[in-house]
Amino acid sequence: MRPARALIDLSALRHNYRLALELSSAKALAVIKADAYGHGAVRCAEALEGDAQGFAVAAIEEALELRAAGVTKPILLLEGIFEPSELALVDAHDLWIVVHSAWQVDAIERANLRQPVTVWLKVDSGMHRVGFHPYEYAAIWRRLQATGKVRDIVFMTHFSRADEPDCPRTAEQLATFEAAREGLSGETSLCNSPALLAWPQVRSDWVRPGIMLYGASPFEMPQEQVSRLVPVMTLESKVIAVRELPPNEPVGYGARFVCERPTRVGVVAMGYADGYPRHAPTGTPVCIDGRPGRIIGRVSMDMLTVDLTDHPHAGLGSTVEFWGRNVLASDIAMTAGTIPYQIFCNVRRVQREYRDGL
Incomplete structure (x- = not known):
């Protein structure tokens, strides 16, 4: 799956x-x-x-x-x-x-x-x-x-x-x-x-x-009281392919990102059909195997790309968190020019797993 x-x-x-x-x-x-x-x-x-x-x-x-x-x-x-x-x-x-x-x-x-x-x-x-x-x-x-x-x-x-x-x-x-x-x-x-x-x-x-x-x-x-809230949803997926690109190579639709250095690109099974905001720009934060990372290039329907250059131990099968405890949904919403209400309501197609304590 x-x-x-x-x-x-x-x-x-x-x-x-x-x-x-x-x-x-x-x-x-x-x-x-x-x-x-x-x-x-x-x-x-x-x-x-x-x-x-x-x-x-x-x-x-x-x-x-x-x-x-x-x-x-x-x-x-x-x-x-x-x-x-x-x-x-x-x-x-x-x-x-x-x-x-x-x-x-x-x-x-x-x-x-x-x-x-x-x-x-x-x-x-x-x-x-x-x-x-x-x-x-x-x-x-x-x-x-x-x-x-x-x-x-x-x-x-x-x-x-x-x-x-x-x-x-x-x-x-x-x-x-x-x-x-x-x-x-x-x-x-x-x-x-x-x-x-x-x-x-x-x-x-x-x-x-x-x-x-x-x-x-x-x-x-x-806001003071917001710090007492605990995120309920963690949206995540995995790296399904890795590309090694030289400088000046474009990534994704529209060449919105062009490599400025030798770049390891991770392709992740997550896109706007899953509810991830299409307008999230290059630099939108993610968490890759528990470490801060970023999206590069345009979000497409089923996939998006992340920068693995500074994550030498990450690769095929690495877990990418898009929002949750490490990456706040409200921060992603602001970066993408929307609100957390909308990004939560847009989540679809992904499987939900319910737990009592993550």
Whole structure:
């Protein structure tokens, strides 16, 4: 089999979830949407179910996969329902739903439910994607209460710039949120990963850790609490061929790298079809048999090349780590002009191996 693989450390996942609990002193929904950011939603949910107070996914099909696997903890649909007929599945599988649009309230009013549903009522405090306008928030809350079909209502919003600790936008959104729910009783949910890590003054009854669960930083700058996270995924592969090239010889598509000296080139079974970022430039760090190294040339679909010149003991079969404990995913993302969320979600085709402690 192709040697490319993603090692998933489930003990690190639990460590990061417990850190979220410690930082928040609140209840936490583990965000495992998008197949747990490429880490495998079912296996991650199973590993966390002893600790987690619930899970959050994007859509109902992700929730049904977890229920089919035997996950019994609460599951929140972060985008809510997409059509009224989904409420039957919400009812049958005891799911929680975000309500962010008037038509979803209409659907609840008309639905024939066996049991009341738990609603997370979203206010648009300034991100301007989804959510009710602050001026209509209280009226929507009263309307949901009047249906007799709602068990609990959790007040929620989402911060657009919490990953910028010096930006006043988070404080502005918090003030808008508090004004919108003034006089209303119920639990709150405000904090995503960056708010948990960098905004201790922002607290709520429920928090929603996402990227931090997987041990990656949501920030572009150093941040104190990030150093306590443990990377969950190690993406690695092996050298499958070695070339000895003289100076002035090009490597790979487009001759983006030309040897400046006699160069040992290692060809590695890893490419953008595996999820490694195509735009990672020459010089992007890797770890070759435990020692710092670099990529040279353009990343192609199935292979990329690394510089083995200063690694005399490395060669055919050597292990190359692309991110993990030795090479941080956030550093690779920044070098490639993207974010760790995307590089995790893009991981595909590689085999996943799950371990409790790497």
